Amino acid sequence: MASGLRVLLLTGLAAAATGCSVFGRDNPPLEDAGASAPVISPDVERREIKTPKIDSEDFEITGFVGLLSVEDFGSNTVYGARIAYHVTEGLFLEGTYAQTGDVDETSVEVLDNIDLLGSDRKYSYYDLAVGWNIFPGEVFIGKNHAFNSALYVLAGAGNTTFAGDDFFTLTFGAGYRVLATDSIALHFDVRDHLFDNDVTGEDKTTHNIEFGLGLSWFF
Amino acid sequence: MRHFILIAALVFVPLVTPAYGKTGHYEAVVAEPFLELHTGPGRGFPVFHVVDRGEQIEVVKRRTDWFQVRTARGVEGWVKLDQMAETLDTAGKPTALDDPTAEDYAGRRWEAGLQMGDLDGANVISMYGGYHFTRNFSVELQLGDVSGDFSNGWIATASIVHQPFPEWRVSPYATLGTGVLHIEPQATLVQSEDRTDQIAHVGVGLRTYLTKRFMLRTEYNSYLTFSSRDDNEELDEWLAGFAFFF
Numbered sequence: 047m048a049s050g051l052r053v054l055l056l057t058g059l060a061a062a063a064t065g066c067s068v069f070g071r072d073n074p075p076l077e078d079a080g081a082s083a084p085v086i087s088p089d090v091e092r093r094e095i096k097t098p099k100i101d102s103e104d105f106e107i108t109g110f111v112g113l114l115s116v117e118d119f120g121s122n123t124v125y126g127a128r129i130a131y132h133v134t135e136g137l138f139l140e141g142t143y144a145q146t147g148d149v150d151e152t153s154v155e156v157l158d159n160i161d162l163l164g165s166d167r168k169y170s171y172y173d174l175a176v177g178w179n180i181f182p183g184e185v186f187i188g189k190n191h192a193f194n195s196a197l198y199v200l201a202g203a204g205n206t207t208f209a210g211d212d213f214f215t216l217t218f219g220a221g222y223r224v225l226a227t228d229s230i231a232l233h234f235d236v237r238d239h240l241f242d243n244d245v246t247g248e249d250k251t252t253h254n255i256e257f258g259l260g261l262s263w264f265f
Numbered sequence: 266m267r268h269f270i271l272i273a274a275l276v277f278v279p280l281v282t283p284a285y286g287k288t289g290h291y292e293a294v295v296a297e298p299f300l301e302l303h304t305g306p307g308r309g310f311p312v313f314h315v316v317d318r319g320e321q322i323e324v325v326k327r328r329t330d331w332f333q334v335r336t337a338r339g340v341e342g343w344v345k346l347d348q349m350a351e352t353l354d355t356a357g358k359p360t361a362l363d364d365p366t367a368e369d370y371a372g373r374r375w376e377a378g379l380q381m382g383d384l385d386g387a388n389v390i391s392m393y394g395g396y397h398f399t400r401n402f403s404v405e406l407q408l409g410d411v412s413g414d415f416s417n418g419w420i421a422t423a424s425i426v427h428q429p430f431p432e433w434r435v436s437p438y439a440t441l442g443t444g445v446l447h448i449e450p451q452a453t454l455v456q457s458e459d460r461t462d463q464i465a466h467v468g469v470g471l472r473t474y475l476t477k478r479f480m481l482r483t484e485y486n487s488y489l490t491f492s493s494r495d496d497n498e499e500l501d502e503w504l505a506g507f508a509f510f511f
Contacts (some may be wrong), residue, residue: 093469100291100362101326132478135307135329139379139507174379174390176507182307187310196304203381203390205410211451214388214412228326228333264328 103264106130107232110144110260116169116208117252120150120244124169128179140200144256145170149208152246162245166210169254171239173217175202185224195224206241206254212214213241223262227239231259288336291324293352293360302342302350306331314340322352362441365478370510371432373397374494380481384420385500387413391420393508398455400431405440411448418448422466440468444492446500462490479510 072159076252107129114124133139148167155162185195199220206215219237225252239254295316296413303313306328316322316336325333330346352360391409395467400403403423409420424442447461489502 074414097356098289098291100324100332102363103328132329133477133509135331173501174381179307182305184304184310192304194310196307203388203411206389212410212412212417214390 072095092236096225103229104132105140106231106264108260108262110233110235110258112148112256112258114144114169114234114254114256115151116146116254118152119169120152121148122146122169124258126258127261128262130262133176135182136179138179138198139174140177140202142204143170143172154246163209166208169208171204171206171215173202173215173239174202175217175219177221179223180189181264193224193226195222197222200237206239209243209245211243214244215241216240219256229264231262231264233258233262235260292355293322293334293349294355294357295322296353297351299347300334300344300348302334302336302340302344303331304342306333306343306402308344314342321355324349324454337466353468357445364511367434367474369469370474370478370480371400372410373510374479376403376480376508376510378506380482380484380504380506380508382502382504382506384409384502386412387416388503389420389502391504397425401428402426403428405442407444411446414451416448416450418446420444420446420464422464424466424468428472433440435471435473438470438472439472440466440484440486442466442468446488460492462492464488464490464500472508479511480508480510481507482506 060140067088090204107127109125109127111123111125113121115121124144124146126142128140128142130140146169149163149169152162154160175196179196179198181197183195183197184192186192197220200218202217204215204217217237217239219235221233221235221237224232235256235258237256237258239250239256241254242251244250277316278415295318296319300322300496301312303310303315310406314336320337322334322336325341327333331343331345332349333341334344335341345363346362349360350362350364350438375395376397377392379386379390379392381390383389386495388485389409389411391407393405393407394435395397395403395405405424405426407420407422408423411418411420422442422444424440426440428436430436434501443463443465445461447459449459466486466488468486470482470486471480475481484503486502486504487503489500490500492498
């Protein structure tokens, strides 16, 4: 009983002590309040510094027209679009979509007056490729103008839609890029699109060579 | 006429004349003894100008690891990332440049990539996007374009991915998911119906961190198709490709 009472008293004492210290903090002596108030309140206008972000231009969008030699079906005008992402100064990844109008007739179609493809005469493809700027450099026009340029090679794979079917297609090519300004470039490309088909009746690997002239914009 | 020109000049000149120092470009101060300007954004382009310590430059744009800068005298050239990183901003702090490292790779949130390979004898080109909830666990959506000798089609799957050792440079992972496979027999074959089947898959793969934001990815998936025909079909898929994180 006695020990219980002692505990109770000690608890009460401890509570009183903490209470006192709390009160002490709540009501500071008057002279303290006077000291903490500044004599002159500084009126500093905080300048908010906003650092502009550095504009990155690693993407390049290209529109192009060219000639596509569709094996057995003549040379055809092709037009398409391409988007590239430049990973490093050498390496880039790109995706392309392009299509032709109705392809030309084969000699068989012309001579025998038959139609091999019916309504599926359009050739279209998409591909994804990895490119490498192997020879970067500058071209000089006259003595006052220098333009940055690069010769690049690329390889990729994609899908071709032709003659009512889809064909897995490998693409190899090389191109030349000349930067007219820091953001606008001219491209000249030569690409070979390879795929197996049986459109003419026998299974064979066809090479479809494309020449393209493009205009691109970096953003 | 003269009045018109005068009024036009008064109205338009302030619009086209940039106020000094308000170009909106990042401004930096050269802190090392000098900063080299190249004629183009690549290691082969020659140095044609140097900017001395203490001079201010304006950073016009960035292309891969090169920065196009303009000096106070109006000279424009390209500076390499490692030299740019040694400049200070106008407040005197080092220029902060976005240069992803292996550490950023381990803590990545989003990743996307392109892969190609073989789905049971047919060629497949696929793209995927993934979100990482933790360093070990992510979800992915994958869409593939399938083209075979006898049929074409597409495959779409959603999977959960577990990567037990995210900090390894070459790091294995396991996937488990479900989706649909759509097959269209080729036009030159006898008439046969298109079909869409539900599929489930398990797979294993390997991510290899390359550099910057890039990694290589190779994977193997085993698909089980739940077709309406008598037997369920099993398909093997091998893929390899590029991926990047952001």
